[in-house]
C-alpha cells in the first residue's frame with residue numbers, strides 16, 4: 035500500500051478518474067471489457083463527475099465497461115432515493131453510454147430465503163468476467179470497506195451483514211433520522227474486494243483522519259477491516275491533507 039496526499043479532494047478525484055479512463059481505453063484498444071468495482075457515498079462523487087465530463091467532452095466511451103457495486107441497503111427498493119441503485123444512476127449511469135446489462139448493483143429486495151444463493155452468484159459473476167480490474171473504495175469511520183463492518187473475516191464473500199451503530203449514525207441525516215436507516219445491507223466481502231487487481235481507496239476530511247491513521251499504521255485486524263488492504267499488492271490510498279493529518 036502506498037499513500038498519495040493531495041492538496042484538495044477535487045484535484046485528487048480528477049487524477050483517479052483519469053486512471054480509470056486510461057484503463058477503460060487500454061482495455062478497449064485490446065478488445066477487452068473493463069471490469070470496475072464501484073462505491074457510493076460522498077467520497078467518489080467528484081470522480082464520477084469527471085468521468086461523466088470525459089464522456090461528454092473527450093469522447094470516453096463506457097461500452098466495454100462492466101460494473102459491480104460494492105453494496106446496497108437491505109431491504110431497499112431501487113426507486114428509493116436513498117438506495118445505492120438510485121445514487122449510481124443519478125451520479126454516473128444516467129449520463130454515460132454503459133449498456134444497462136453491464137451494470138450490477140446488489141438487489142436490496144431479494145427475498146430473505148434467496149439471499150445466500152444471490153450473494154454467491156454475485157461473486158461467481160465477477161469471477162466469470164475474470165475478476166475486478168479496478169476497485170474504487172471509500173472508508174467508513176468504523177474502518178469498513180464496502181459494508182464490511184468490524185468483525186468481518188479477511189476471506190469473507192458477498193453476504194448480508196448488520197450495519198454498525200456508528201455507520202447508521204453517519205447515515206442518519208440522509209435518512210432524516212436514525213430510525214429510518216436500514217439495519218442491514220448486502221456487501222461484497224473482503225475476500226471479493228481483495229481479489230481486485232488494483233484498489234484505490236478515497237478519504238477526504240478531518241472526519242476520516244483517525245480511521246486513516248489506524249488503517250495505515252495499525253496492526254492488521256478484523257477490528258478495522260480496512261487494515262486487510264495492507265496485504266494487497268496494488269492498493270493506493272488517495273487522501274486530502276485533512277484525512278492525512280494524523281499520519282506520523
Ligand code: F6R
Nearest residue numbers: 073074075076077172173174180
Ligand atoms: C459505499 C461504501 C461505504 C462508503 C463509506 C464512506 O458504497 O461501500 O464503505 O464508502 O461508508 O462513505 P462516505 O464516502 O460517504 O464518507
